[in-house]
Amino acid sequence: MLTLIKGAEVYAPEYLNRKDILIADGRIAAIAENLEIDISGVEIETVDGKGLYAFPGFVDPLAHITGGGGEGGFHTRTPAMELTDASMFGVTTLVAGLGTDATTRTLPDMLAKAHGLCNEGLSIYCYTGSYEVPIRTLLGSVRDDIMMIDKFIGVGEVAIADHRGSHPTVHELARIAAEARVGGMLSGKRGIVFLHVGEDEDKLNLVRNVTENFAVPITQFYPTHMNRSAELLRDGYDLAKKGMVMDVTASTTPELLAQGELSAAAALAQALQDGIAHTQISFSSDGNASLPDFDESGTLVGLQVGQVRSVYDAFVEAVNSYDIDISIALHAVSSNAARYLGLKRKGALAAGADADIVLVKRDSLAIDSVWANGKRLVGGGKALVKSTFYREP
Template identity: 35%
Template structure:
């Protein structure tokens, strides 16, 4: 089945100008100035000059919910498909949080497969905060090899809820991720939650400098939690690492301002990503900063921060988009995602001149049209 998208202002994410895009099932098969010769053989959709970009990738989101720090009632709910479509997210990588007991790794796998069946692309990490990695098979390496959706492992450091892992313990997990990835034909990352303890990223530098472990397999997140932590993250990025800035919570300054500061300090945009931490459990405060309950982390801040980076930060559309397209795709090893290019998945977002999201395609299927979600999850009304 062919679909011809006409008259786009194409950002792939590099700016390619006025283009037509041809889709066959879920793949992009042609991009050209004019593909009118195929109009009679395809379903035609006129983009009417809208800006078209790759679909957005959220590499750290809790699709089965998280939270629980104030008891069972503080555990956050699952993410619905329409929530993701509403903010242009067409690919997710999900994970467990603090809790690897009440939240089950097999439940996470089931939700990831559900989202896949409902129309977007979904992946997952094994593990959680603790050193006692929760897996579907008998090991991290087994999950990397035999479980299609597992593309890495999560662990926490520098957090009072972590297991305070040593460099030697981490390097053994990195070995399992890397070797399992080799056999399973995946890149493999150890995705590292960072808390606000004074140890910051010290053990990660030990892995790189003392153990000489390839930095591309080490993926630190929540790097903007404090100024001191972010300064250390900048040094990590200058070594070639990719640092992940959370948009939904735990930032000392707005995420787009963190990016601008990093750029001023000499970090390449290719070494940074945004992720939402969506549906993490957060404390709710009143106007006097007193805790009054809990709330779920929003999932729409990736797009919001990209737009702020463009409109207020003066960063080009092409460069700002890297944070949620090519960079997370490269970090996760998703070689068919993050670009509008022949052979890539047909994940696309369209925006008007004010950078308002108007249309979304996931794997070739239109999910949003003229700001209205037209495909919802199985049990959404």
């Protein structure tokens, strides 16, 4: 069956004006004005796009799809993600990773969950490894995992400048980056090193030391949680101007904001004001991770759970509260991550791209419909496809 979306205002993420979008075999077949399709014997579903914007499906470069280890003990291990946690909020592509806990949360379990979510409709990729160094892998090395396991596109989230990490040396991080880079080159992937950046005053100095002392380009690194403070965000500006994309975390809490963390939308607005190109900032959800709140002595005083929907919420906040142009905000939630991670058919609306499409209402930006790989997961603001073991609230 073909699907024809008629008359939506298309952001690709650049504004293309009012267009029709033809979906065929899981991809976008055409985007043009007044498309007319008449193929004898072929069923065509026509969707009225009047009053709607068409956006690329959101790309989330970090989610903990199997849940995370809670820093408050075993009873605070966070729950796994469900399909509708993403689909109902326009997120069609996610990259899964492990965090603090790589003991009870494992790579095989994450890989199995990734395949399960793909079967239900999403596109899921994975990082090998976790916070810790030496890196935990499936096949014995970062290079082998990236080369031989299709879903593994990089390594992460490797922790630096954080009391929960393994405090890797310059030589160790350089070797990890080299392994990921060569594995990526040999398998046609980016082989990115996705970095969890903590609160330590060292900030990104370890990354600078690697790139200054070894033949590792800055574009091999992708740091997240860069909105942890205004100081950390600004610490990355010189590297962003050299081509590195900085990722900011959409999931947050009132407590963290009160301690100086910036919302993702505020971080984007600040970076733009400071002269950073809009192509160098992405939003991730940190979905289903634990969001711990530590006091000055490092004692846990609170913990909440990251939400995949936060990417959508941060996009809306950027547009409505900070008057950021829709196209610029869309780059932060779609094309920037897709480009930097090497996901060539993701993050944009174009002929030949995967048919990951989000229709939102013009007046409210509320989500109306979502397609992922040409499959309609949401329609009329309601889930049309639910997780295999979904239970009504």
